[in-house]
Amino acid sequence: MHALQTQSLNLSYGDHLIVRNLNLQIPQGKITVFVGRNGCGKSTLLRSLARLLKPRDGSVLLDGQDIIKLPTKEVAKKMAILPQGPIAPEGLTVFQLVKQGRYPHQNWLQQWSEEDEQIVNKALEETQMKPFAERPVDSLSGGQRQRAWIAMVLAQDTNIILLDEPTTYLDVSHQVEVLDLLYELNQKEQRTIVMVLHDVNLASRYAHHMVAIHEGTVYKQGKPEEIISRDMIRTVFGMECEITADPIFGTPMCIPHGKGRKLKNNKTIKALV
Numbered sequence: 001m002h003a004l005q006t007q008s009l010n011l012s013y014g015d016h017l018i019v020r021n022l023n024l025q026i027p028q029g030k031i032t033v034f035v036g037r038n039g040c041g042k043s044t045l046l047r048s049l050a051r052l053l054k055p056r057d058g059s060v061l062l063d064g065q066d067i068i069k070l071p072t073k074e075v076a077k078k079m080a081i082l083p084q085g086p087i088a089p090e091g092l093t094v095f096q097l098v099k100q101g102r103y104p105h106q107n108w109l110q111q112w113s114e115e116d117e118q119i120v121n122k123a124l125e126e127t128q129m130k131p132f133a134e135r136p137v138d139s140l141s142g143g144q145r146q147r148a149w150i151a152m153v154l155a156q157d158t159n160i161i162l163l164d165e166p167t168t169y170l171d172v173s174h175q176v177e178v179l180d181l182l183y184e185l186n187q188k189e190q191r192t193i194v195m196v197l198h199d200v201n202l203a204s205r206y207a208h209h210m211v212a213i214h215e216g217t218v219y220k221q222g223k224p225e226e227i228i229s230r231d232m233i234r235t236v237f238g239m240e241c242e243i244t245a246d247p248i249f250g251t252p253m254c255i256p257h258g259k260g261r262k263l264k265n266n267k268t269i270k271a272l273v
Contacts, residue, residue: 003028003160003192004049004079009058011041011048017056018044019216026209029190031183033203036213036236042196043084045213046164049194050081062160076104080156084164084196086149088137094148095133098123101155123154127181143174150181160192161185167197175199179206200237204228204251212236228252 004026011019019041026032026049034042047053049060051067060067067075080101088097101123102116124130127147132140137148146166153161166182167175183206186193197203203210204224211221214236220227233241233254240257 003063004194005061006045006049007059007061009045009048009060010056011044011053012056013044017216019048021058022217024211024218024221026192026194028192029186030208031186031193031195031206032209032211033207034194034196034211034213035198035200035203036219037238040213040236041216042213043164046081046162046194046196050079050162051075052081073104076156076158078158079160079162080153080158081162082149082153082164082166084168088145088148090138091136092138093134093136094124094129094140094151095120097137097148098129098133098151098155101152101157104156119157120155123151126154126185127151141174142170143177146170146174146178147181150178154185158191160194163193163195165196165198167199167202175202182206200228200233200254201246201251204253205246205249224252228254 006022006024009019009022009024010017022045024045034045036042044053048055051060051072054068062070062075062078099112099116099120102112102120105116106112121130124133127150129144129147129151132144132148137145140148150166153163161182163182166178170178179202182193182195185191207224209221210224210227212219212227212232219236220232228243230241230243233239233243242255242257244253244255245251246253
């Protein structure tokens with residue numbers, strides 16, 4: 001079953017065609033990760049899936065219906081998106097930010113309710129942000145800010161979550177922290193998560209389904225262990241590499257060629273325990 005899919009999708013900015021004739025299926029209840037070079041169309045595709053960019057031709061289907069024809073609130077109740085590098089208004093607290101996720105569920109007859117309060121508190125707890133609820137968002141560390149934004153997305157209470165480069169500008173520990181959180185949400189609640197990631201090795205570790213995008217179309221898609229290869233990295237990223245197994249998870253790990261410092265006599269550094 002596919003929560004989201006595209007049919008002969010063409011996307012453009014003005015006359016410049018970015019995505020062309022793309023047919024894509026997003027598996028329901030799984031983590032899907034888009035990988036590819038900068039400018040290949042990953043973020044553009046994600047915006048189209050979220051109905052933020054109207055197709056030039058073709059369609060995006062949400063639960064089998066053309067997303068362009070669906071009411072905005074109906075889409076917002078089924079799908080949430082976290083864009084790259086979101087910025088909160090100065091002084092806005094974490095609680096105030098997260099409660100904005102409930103807006104699609106409210107109208108002039110149904111304002112803030114006890115259910116809204118419970119869902120916001122649950123989102124804060126799931127992201128471990130409850131102790132920071134009264135802190136201004138702009139006073140938090142990078143990892144904490146990203147958790148606050150993810151809490152807002154969770155408060156929207158949708159089955160599908162789209163995230164555009166959620167680890168950008170984060171150090172490696174915060175990258176793993178955020179991806180671990182998303183992985184746990186998927187495992188516990190079977191939410192469909194679609195992400196754009198730059199790091200192929202992290203993408204391989206967390207993705208159930210990977211989509212390699214090259215020149216505006218799908219080059220390969222499937223499980224990381226099925227599609228990660230030297231040929232794929234060469235074609236999609238224009239880079240030579242070696243592919244080995246991640247020593248902890250066993251997932252494909254890309255070791256890029258290039259210049260760098262070599263140890264004398266090819267000595268191997270052993271991990272200190």
